Amino acid sequence: MAETKKIKTALISVFHKDGLEDILKVLNTSGVKFLSTGGTQQFIKQAGYACEAVEDLTGYPSILGGRVKTLHPKVFGGILGRRDNTGDKEQMEKYEIPEIDLVIVDLYPFEDTVASGASQQEIIEKIDIGGISLIRAAAKNFNDVAIVASRAQYGPLLKMLESNGGQAVTTLEQRQWLAREAFAVSSAYDSHIFNYFDQGNMSALRLALNGSKELRYGENPHQQGRYFGNFDAMFTQLHGKEISYNNILDIDAAVNLIKDFDETTFVIMKHNNACGCASRPKLVDAFKCALAGDPVSAYGGVHVANAVIDAETAQEMNKIFIEVCIAPGYTDEALHILEQKKNRVILVMHDFERPRLQCRTVLNGALVQERDTHVETPAELKQCTTAAVTSEQAQDLIFANKVVKHSKSNAIVLAKNKMLLASGIGQTSRVDALKQAIEKARSFKQDLQGAVMASDAFFPFGDCVKIAHEAGIEAVIQPGGSIRDQESIDYCNNNGVAMVMTGVRHFKH
DSSP, X not given: OOSEEEOOEEEEEESOOTTHHHHHHHHHHTTOEEEEOHHHHHHHHHTTOOOEEHHHHHSOOOBTTTTBSSOSHHHHHHHHOOTTOHHHHHHHHHTTOOOOOEEEEEOOOHHHHHHTTOOHHHHHHTOOSHHHHHHHHHHHTTTTOXXXXXXXXXXXXXXXXXXXXXXXXXXXXXXXXXXXXXXHHHHHHHHHHHHHHHTTOOSSOOOOOOOEEEOSOSSSTTXXXXXXXXXXXXXXXXXXXXXXXXXXXXXXXXXXXXXXXXSSEEEEEETTEEEEEEEOSSHHHHHXXXXXXXXXXXXXXXXXXXXXXXXXXXXXXXXXXXXXXXXXXXXXXXXHHHTTSTTOEEEEEOOOOOOSEEEEXXXXXXXXXXXXXXXXXGGGOEEOSSSOOOHHHHHHHHHHHHHHHTSOSSOEEEESSSBEEXXXXXXXXXXHHHHHHHHHHXXXXXXXXXXXXXXXXXXXXXXXXXXXXXXXXXXXXXXXXXXXXXXXXXXXXXXXXXXXXXXXOOOOO
């Protein structure tokens, strides 16, 4: 295999033309012949360079409304022909097929067209046929041909040409890299098309995440870690060290929880669970109450607010060690205060839409499910006891249910006055989860009298409501659905405890 290849002819057919002119200039200086179609050919000519039309090479015009332009043996033969293969060379000479050494393609914006809410006909017309075929052909023949498969590679190609002394040549290593990037583009493109046609039916799993960020390590230093996705579309990092694998897990958990709250709320996350959460008219009060729920676990946690952080709140936050701080914005004074800690990660959270599906690898495959987006409303609370919940209790119950929904099962949450008093999480029995929550609340001198309890799943026996009542709990929210629901109902009725059922379970394993 020859290491370096000179570019003599370049086929260029792109949707996005910004950034292309600098490449044309370098290629033209080296005497590269341009071959193109339609709007790209006009662009090249307007830039002052000669450019042969593909139609003149093939002898066929662009037909079917532009659907067929480059799909011809003289084009694909010029790309796929092996330069060191005698048979290929003889056939190319016989059929007057020119060698094409560089292909620059930028596909129709299918994904953007879908996101724009365009009609089905408009979307279908953005399924690129010729372009994707050119990409695959050129990438397959990377030994002889360089392929630029999207505008994301315009810059790298220019750097390659500059690194080669400004000459229109590429090395085998460079062509292999471009081929790898090209197949990433083509596979992602096909994945987006499949997912559009699948319409969320999950008939097959096709993921296309192009952004890649190397992390310091995974969950532990001996594990490699990498993030795939467009983090910058969701957050702007204003300050602090590089975000870690574990940071991202906690950020994801924090954002999912805070997005369930409309009123001013502050959440403190630790190991994917809320250790503090409170809703208050003033953000500083929400922070203080969230911190009071578990001031020990709050150390080194991820702190998230759904309101702009002001100086008063920042001053209180700055008194403890915070790993990551997230908010939709910060006042200048608040930012100055929070930036006093050099490594503290400060993120601005943008208004973004969370993916509809969740995926996790298991065994030799993957589990995929719809995201749990259901948030209970007062109208959905089904009264099942003689004692009815008050309006204040109903608000606390919904608050607690939001927190328990985002807590590792088995989970119990105790709350009062829209403040998380304590939770029992990740336990193998619901009784253990409740006992953990009660003990934790008492360790921080929380008054459980008049508090409410939320459970992520039904009570299989009446023991939990009994333990909770004896600790001071006066109202309970749970999904119901146990064949022994009546045991819990009877205990509540006999002891003046109000209980509502939602009919919706919120397991989080």
